[in-house]
Amino acid sequence: MLPRWFIPAGILMACIALVPFALVARKRAVETSRTRPQIIFDMDQEPKFKTQSPNALFADRRAMRPEVPGTVARGELREDDHFYRGKVGDQWAVDFPAPVTREMMNRGKERYEIYCMPCHGYAGDGDGPVAQRAEKLAEGTWIPPTSYHSDALRKKPVGEIFNTITNGIRTMPSYAGQVPPADRWAIIAYVRALQRSRWATIDDVPAAERDGLR
Numbered sequence: 001m002l003p004r005w006f007i008p009a010g011i012l013m014a015c016i017a018l019v020p021f022a023l024v025a026r027k028r029a030v031e032t033s034r035t036r037p038q039i040i041f042d043m044d045q046e047p048k049f050k051t052q053s054p055n056a057l058f059a060d061r062r063a064m065r066p067e068v069p070g071t072v073a074r075g076e077l078r079e080d081d082h083f084y085r086g087k088v089g090d091q092w093a094v095d096f097p098a099p100v101t102r103e104m105m106n107r108g109k110e111r112y113e114i115y116c117m118p119c120h121g122y123a124g125d126g127d128g129p130v131a132q133r134a135e136k137l138a139e140g141t142w143i144p145p146t147s148y149h150s151d152a153l154r155k156k157p158v159g160e161i162f163n164t165i166t167n168g169i170r171t172m173p174s175y176a177g178q179v180p181p182a183d184r185w186a187i188i189a190y191v192r193a194l195q196r197s198r199w200a201t202i203d204d205v206p207a208a209e210r211d212g213l214r
């Protein structure tokens with residue numbers, strides 16, 4: 001025969017046994033800014049510094065350390081002055097570091113129309129959509145992009161134009177971040193083609209194709 005208290009005690013215990021589940025259910029439903037208690041840590045919290053976080057150990061209090069000056073990443077030694085800086089000796093290069101090919105010209109046209117055309121326009125007159133919009137807004141702060149078809153720019157050494165893309169010039173920003181060196185040269189080849197086309201005569205067109213033009 002069971003004692004009289006056995007059944008009520010059993011019911012009570014069964015109710016108490018549900019409490020942890022109720023607590024878990026509550027924790028799952030209610031928002032809190034505190035981190036949840038964790039039973040198995042795995043590698044969720046690690047004693048490390050994340051990007052952009054502070055670190056009092058260093059004088060500038062940044063956990064992210066700058067490169068040691070003069071660091072060169074593997075395979076990124078930029079020794080070739082002509083290719084990487086547009087310089088030959090201490091003069092601006094007047095020729096391209098590699099022969100200009102049809103492929104390079106196509107690449108240059110494509111890159112030009114992405115990165116330069118918005119300001120300088122399809123034909124290099126300085127009338128791209130950004131320039132047009134700025135004229136329309138008439139805020140008085142806009143310096144129009146230089147036309148490529150002036151004598152001065154036609155004579156400008158390719159190396160100097162390379163430097164203009166790399167470092168920007170006066171109000172034009174640098175495009176080094178968007179346009180890697182090989183693409184800069186391709187763009188310059190295309191700029192040269194634009195300049196040449198403006199001054200082309202009928203003699204520049206192959207004889208076989210002249211008919212349609214006259």
Ligand code: HEC
Nearest residue numbers: 115116119143144145146161164165169170171172175187
């Ligand atoms: C955001 C608009 C903008 C874009 C995009 C832009 N430029 Fe310019 N560019 C200018 C402006 C503005 C000037 C004139 C700067 C001045 O005189 O203050 C200029 C000037 C120049 C000059 C003349 C520099 C000189 O020696 O006088 C060259 C060459 C040139 N840009 C090439 C490029 C090439 C190549 C690209 C594409 C990689 C490009 N620009 C993209 C706005 C732009």
